[in-house]
Amino acid sequence: MHVQPSADRDSTQRMMEGKHRITGFFGSFGGRYVAEVLRKPLDELEEAFITIVPSREFQEEYQGKLRTFVGRPTPLYYAENTTRLLGGGRLYIKLEGLAATGAHKINNALGQGLLAKRMGKKRVIAETGAGQHGVAVAAVCAHLGIPCRVYMGEVDMMRQKPNVFWMERYGAEVVGVSSGSRTLKDAVNEALRDWASHPDDTFYILGSALGPSPYPDMVRTFQSVIGKETKEQLAALGLEPAALIACVGGGSNAIGFFSPYVYPGNSPYETDEQGASRPEGEKAPLLIGVEAGGMGSGIGQHAARMTGEGKVGIVQGYKSRFLLDEDGQVLPTHSVSAGLDYPGIGPELAHLGEVGRIEFTTATDKEAMEAMDFFARTEGVLFALESAHGGAAAIRLLPTFPREAVVVVNMSGRGDKDLFITAKELDRERWKEFLLREAASLGGSL
Amino acid sequence: MTADSPKKLMCHLVAGYPTMELSFQAALGMVEGGASYLEVQFPFSDPTADGPRIQEACVQALEGGFTLEKGFQLVGNLAQTFPTVPLFIMSYASLLYRRGIPWFLDQAQEAGAKGLIVPDLPFDQDEGYYQAAWDRGLHPVSVVVPTMDPGRLDQLLSFLRGHGEPYVYVALRTGITGDPTRLSDENLSFLKSLATKGLKLVAGFGISSREQVEALSPYVEAVVVGSYLVGIIREAAFPSKSSEGGKDALVKRAVAAAVSGLIQSR
Numbered sequence: 001m002h003v004q005p006s007a008d009r010d011s012t013q014r015m016m017e018g019k020h021r022i023t024g025f026f027g028s029f030g031g032r033y034v035a036e037v038l039r040k041p042l043d044e045l046e047e048a049f050i051t052i053v054p055s056r057e058f059q060e061e062y063q064g065k066l067r068t069f070v071g072r073p074t075p076l077y078y079a080e081n082t083t084r085l086l087g088g089g090r091l092y093i094k095l096e097g098l099a100a101t102g103a104h105k106i107n108n109a110l111g112q113g114l115l116a117k118r119m120g121k122k123r124v125i126a127e128t129g130a131g132q133h134g135v136a137v138a139a140v141c142a143h144l145g146i147p148c149r150v151y152m153g154e155v156d157m158m159r160q161k162p163n164v165f166w167m168e169r170y171g172a173e174v175v176g177v178s179s180g181s182r183t184l185k186d187a188v189n190e191a192l193r194d195w196a197s198h199p200d201d202t203f204y205i206l207g208s209a210l211g212p213s214p215y216p217d218m219v220r221t222f223q224s225v226i227g228k229e230t231k232e233q234l235a236a237l238g239l240e241p242a243a244l245i246a247c248v249g250g251g252s253n254a255i256g257f258f259s260p261y262v263y264p265g266n267s268p269y270e271t272d273e274q275g276a277s278r279p280e281g282e283k284a285p286l287l288i289g290v291e292a293g294g295m296g297s298g299i300g301q302h303a304a305r306m307t308g309e310g311k312v313g314i315v316q317g318y319k320s321r322f323l324l325d326e327d328g329q330v331l332p333t334h335s336v337s338a339g340l341d342y343p344g345i346g347p348e349l350a351h352l353g354e355v356g357r358i359e360f361t362t363a364t365d366k367e368a369m370e371a372m373d374f375f376a377r378t379e380g381v382l383f384a385l386e387s388a389h390g391g392a393a394a395i396r397l398l399p400t401f402p403r404e405a406v407v408v409v410n411m412s413g414r415g416d417k418d419l420f421i422t423a424k425e426l427d428r429e430r431w432k433e434f435l436l437r438e439a440a441s442l443g444g445s446l
Numbered sequence: 447m448t449a450d451s452p453k454k455l456m457c458h459l460v461a462g463y464p465t466m467e468l469s470f471q472a473a474l475g476m477v478e479g480g481a482s483y484l485e486v487q488f489p490f491s492d493p494t495a496d497g498p499r500i501q502e503a504c505v506q507a508l509e510g511g512f513t514l515e516k517g518f519q520l521v522g523n524l525a526q527t528f529p530t531v532p533l534f535i536m537s538y539a540s541l542l543y544r545r546g547i548p549w550f551l552d553q554a555q556e557a558g559a560k561g562l563i564v565p566d567l568p569f570d571q572d573e574g575y576y577q578a579a580w581d582r583g584l585h586p587v588s589v590v591v592p593t594m595d596p597g598r599l600d601q602l603l604s605f606l607r608g609h610g611e612p613y614v615y616v617a618l619r620t621g622i623t624g625d626p627t628r629l630s631d632e633n634l635s636f637l638k639s640l641a642t643k644g645l646k647l648v649a650g651f652g653i654s655s656r657e658q659v660e661a662l663s664p665y666v667e668a669v670v671v672g673s674y675l676v677g678i679i680r681e682a683a684f685p686s687k688s689s690e691g692g693k694d695a696l697v698k699r700a701v702a703a704a705v706s707g708l709i710q711s712r
């Protein structure tokens with residue numbers, strides 16, 4: 001694959017129609033900036049993605065398991081109470097967190113897991129930050145009977161102990177990463193190293209729409225089920241969305257949710273730097289990506305790559321916007337939600353942001369926490385802290401829309417997994433008392 | 447073709463590890479011990495193409511305050527001290543790209559580097575790096591691996607054509623394990639196939655013994671020694687028991703001894 005930036009952005013759609021190979025570029029972003037050892041495994045992966053994924057057998061198996069194993073379709077819920085309370089547009093929530101293992105991550109984990117199996121790979125590796133992708137991969141590998149190793153930064157293992165426990169229940173081997181900042185990006189580095197040393201028998205299931213090509217195209221393809229389903233569900237209600245809102249870590253739930261609306265009518269882009277054009281007569285909804293505003297705008301306090309000081313760079317095999325210092329070193333990040341504190345953003349989102357198709361905003365730790373609480377009380381719906389960033393933006397923006405406007409927010413995950421974070425924040429004393437009692441009952445002390 | 451082939455080493459160090467001064471001393475020790483080339487790695491926060499030992503050294507160098515400015519100063523000092531020892535800067539795309547590849551290459555050229563090794567700027571996705579390096583008389587060193595598709599290797603070689611006798615870095619990752627005096631058949635045939643192509647080959651990965659250096663030397667311009675020396679530097683700079691003398695001297699001496707141990711004839 002000789003990669004050239006190309007005017008054709010809807011590369012996967014073309015691929016699905018057998019028209020040509022993917023370019024791996026989205027405007028000037030994306031690409032495959034990797035050391036030579038990874039070149040061949042990536043070429044093979046691309047080949048498998050192009051030939052196997054569109055095949056009828058693969059699609060039948062994948063779609064079948066999305067129903068019976070993942071639990072799709074996930075509901076599109078009308079948030080009537082919120083709509084009444086806030087005024088403005090009508091709010092719908094895509095309850096993606098009701099998918100098996102509690103987040104959208106499993107759509108992609110299942111797709112790549114099935115591909116691994118068809119490629120004859122004997123072993124799966126994955127990275128994880130919050131642990132949601134790791135849990136999804138572990139469950140898929142248990143289901144498919146493939147041995148699985150998950151790399152996780154030691155800091156994240158401490159923060160997300162319950163997910164480590166669940167991954168191990170699913171039979172995965174969880175390997176702590178002690179290098180660098182000991183978080184998600186270091187887990188990615190370690191997984192890439194493992195893959196470079198075992199390219200023949202190992203499949204690397206990457207968890208977000210980032211990394212060297214073909215991962216961004218592949219992950220979007222598998223996550224696009226979120227957007228396609230939403231579009232069908234809205235159509236069944238006779239509705240067209242005025243805005244879609246999603247939180248953005250690496251960007252997989254956002255690009256999957258947005259994808260049918262980025263390419264309206266599923267036709268390739270017509271224009272280049274002006275952004276996506278759409279067939280006449282179709283109204284393109286606003287697409288709003290919400291990054292982690294964290295605790296403030298200082299270095300290490302947030303993960304706002306599009307709205308903050310993000311710089312164009314080449315890191316971990318792809319070109320995109322990253323939080324970098326003057327020398328090109330990756331800066332530390334922060335978010336109360338472990339799934340949003342990655343220093344880079346998927347290349348397709350970076351491109352769509354640059355050309356103005358997607359608008360980016362942020363929500364702070366505090367706003368996310370409040371949004372989680374708000375939707376729990378108001379709707380009986382429990383957002384994951386990542387998704388609650390989208391929820392916070394929805395609360396902020398809904399009143400600015402007219403009455404008939406439909407706003408849909410993607411609840412990418414559900415909040416049960418965040419118990420140890422939210423309880424500490426929202427009910428500190430009683431939670432502490434409980435933990436002390438539990439520890440004591442195990443014969444320990446804190 | 448064994449013990450008598452000339453044994454040349456390209457010795458690798460991480461700039462700023464464990465400190466800027468000690469990395470300078472380590473380089474002095476390398477040349478004293480017989481290094482023919484120096485490879486100075488500018489640490490990057492996320493060095494995906496390196497093993498854990500080098501990554502740890504990079505993290506420490508960054509925590510110690512490494513900056514590009516200091517890196518180029520180190521290279522400048524070394525180039526002045528050893529005008530006959532060719533010096534290559536190894537780093538990652540992020541560091542070159544951030545302030546602009548031309549800017550980075552200008553600094554490298556001014557400091558007196560002979561070339562650069564940037565594993566994540568492959569020749570067909572290089573952001574103009576190869577041409578910009580050639581324009582400045584610098585050698586952009588391509589990294590190749592034995593598992594590489596032959597068609598792609600041919601593409602690379604025709605891309606390099608017309609630029610003298612280019613340096614090519616062979617990463618023998620799955621390399622010389624097991625019997626340290628023998629190369630795996632795969633590695634050997636790969637090296638042999640490259641040997642006839644008019645290239646200056648430097649090869650390594652996991653080199654830590656004289657036997658390995660001997661086994662590789664007949665096929666290459668120089669054998670690269672990396673993480674082994676990082677380990678030597680670490681032991682000398684952070685000795686487990688207290689020792690005589692300043693750290694400068696300790697590091698320099700330990701490195702010199704390790705390097706000459708790799709190339710001494712029996």
Ligand SMILES: Cc1ncc(COP(=O)(O)O)c(C=O)c1O
Pocket residue numbers: 103104129130131132133207208209247248249250251252253254338339340384386387412413414
């Ligand atoms: C529930 C949930 N939402 C969102 C994310 C962020 O990832 P992405 O931006 O790839 O959707 C994560 C990552 O762990 C997550 O667990």
